[in-house]
Amino acid sequence: MGVDRVRWGIVATGNISTSFTRDLKLLPDDAVVTAVASRSQGNADRFAAEFGIEHAYDDYRRLLDSGTVDVIYIGTPHPQHYAVARAALQAGIAVLCEKPVTLTAQQARDLIAVAAEHKTLFAEAMWMRTNPVIQAYFADLAGGVIGEPQQVVADFAFHKPSLPARLLDPALGGGSLMDGGIYPMTFTYMALGRPAEVKAVGSLNEDGVDLNVAMAWRYDSGAVAALTSGLRSQNPWTAAVSGPDGSLLLPHRFHHPEYYVRSTASGQERIDVPTHGLGYHYEAGDVMRALRDGLVEVPTLPHAATIEILELLDETRRQIGVRYPGDNEDLGG
Numbered sequence: 328m329g330v331d332r333v334r335w336g337i338v339a340t341g342n343i344s345t346s347f348t349r350d351l352k353l354l355p356d357d358a359v360v361t362a363v364a365s366r367s368q369g370n371a372d373r374f375a376a377e378f379g380i381e382h383a384y385d386d387y388r389r390l391l392d393s394g395t396v397d398v399i400y401i402g403t404p405h406p407q408h409y410a411v412a413r414a415a416l417q418a419g420i421a422v423l424c425e426k427p428v429t430l431t432a433q434q435a436r437d438l439i440a441v442a443a444e445h446k447t448l449f450a451e452a453m454w455m456r457t458n459p460v461i462q463a464y465f466a467d468l469a470g471g472v473i474g475e476p477q478q479v480v481a482d483f484a485f486h487k488p489s490l491p492a493r494l495l496d497p498a499l500g501g502g503s504l505m506d507g508g509i510y511p512m513t514f515t516y517m518a519l520g521r522p523a524e525v526k527a528v529g530s531l532n533e534d535g536v537d538l539n540v541a542m543a544w545r546y547d548s549g550a551v552a553a554l555t556s557g558l559r560s561q562n563p564w565t566a567a568v569s570g571p572d573g574s575l576l577l578p579h580r581f582h583h584p585e586y587y588v589r590s591t592a593s594g595q596e597r598i599d600v601p602t603h604g605l606g607y608h609y610e611a612g613d614v615m616r617a618l619r620d621g622l623v624e625v626p627t628l629p630h631a632a633t634i635e636i637l638e639l640l641d642e643t644r645r646q647i648g649v650r651y652p653g654d655n656e657d658l659g660g
């Protein structure tokens with residue numbers, strides 16, 4: 328593909344699409360948003376007017392067929408990701424898709440196979456991985472400053488008097504785990520890799536959507552992790568890895584931090600790393616670099632992690648009893 332100027336298309340006009348598109352504007356002129364698609368022409372037009380986008384479509388498929396984009400960003404609810412991503416990849420259009428990319432690991436494996444078959448880039452928008460503070464944090468951890476990691480503690484829970492409807496709707500992949508729990512899981516996976524054993528408990532509402540989840544992970548190294556997600560409490564929302572020589576702590580809203588705290592025998596130190604914008608342009612920039620390099624995988628957003636974390640989500644949902652419409656074959660009955 329011609330990569331002097333990367334033409335982005337935005338699929339869906341909800342909250343996260345708005346934040347992502349705002350941040351895309353922070354990238355140099357080689358990133359241009361040429362098209363937006365919505366289920367309604369009115370929302371597509373409104374979004375296009377807000378961001379100065381040339382083409383506005385009332386159907387996602389029309390955007391894919393339009394020839395106006397090199398890469399799409401998918402900001403629909405999770406159950407809608409799979410069909411749009413698959414159609415785009417089959418059309419040779421690169422895809423950056425919100426997390427979790429699919430409801431099950433089986434669907435993610437399929438998308439990654441389609442991407443390989445069509446030599447087209449596919450990435451999960453796990454923006455936390457591309458945040459400069461997170462990258463500095465994990466470089467510090469890898470440098471051995473706290474010794475061999477023994478424990479991870481991470482939580483992602485918030486409460487609002489009125490939650491967005493999709494979070495409580497099983498048909499829209501609702502629940503705390505898929506929306507928020509994926510962050511402590513990804514954080515722990517980045518620190519320790521895939522666990523040898525996973526145990527989970529959860530409290531569900533009458534519709535079968537999880538409101539509170541606690542997970543315990545065990546590693547063959549002897550390390551353990553305690554993770555939670557929820558929709559009913561105002562949590563510290565922090566993440567920490569600790570070892571014999573100290574700990575590294577990411578503060579409130581740990582998935583897009585401005586600093587971290589290193590505690591060792593020499594004391595406690597706040598490490599600030601400059602960031603700007605909301606934080607979504609870092610992943611977009613990485614996607615554009617990968618496109619220029621002719622890659623089908625973005626090095627900071629690895630396919631293996633996407634699949635393995637969805638396998639862990641599959642297993643956690645199985646243990647706590649959260650099922651979504653159409654789950655049965657992928658989750659093994």
Ligand SMILES: NC(=O)c1ccc[n+]([C@@H]2O[C@H](COP(=O)([O-])OP(=O)(O)OC[C@H]3O[C@@H](n4cnc5c(N)ncnc54)[C@H](OP(=O)(O)O)[C@@H]3O)[C@@H](O)[C@H]2O)c1
Binds near residue numbers: 366405425491505506
């Ligand atoms: N990376 C992050 O920081 C972050 C933060 C929040 C959410 N997310 C992820 O982003 C995705 C969307 O979350 P959001 O908070 O942006 O949701 P949202 O505000 O509800 O927006 C979702 C949009 O998807 C479209 N859509 C397509 N089919 C739909 C359906 N059946 N019901 C409702 N909307 C439908 C709608 O846009 P049109 O009507 O224009 O088609 C809607 O505005 C989720 O997968 C979530 O996990 C990521």
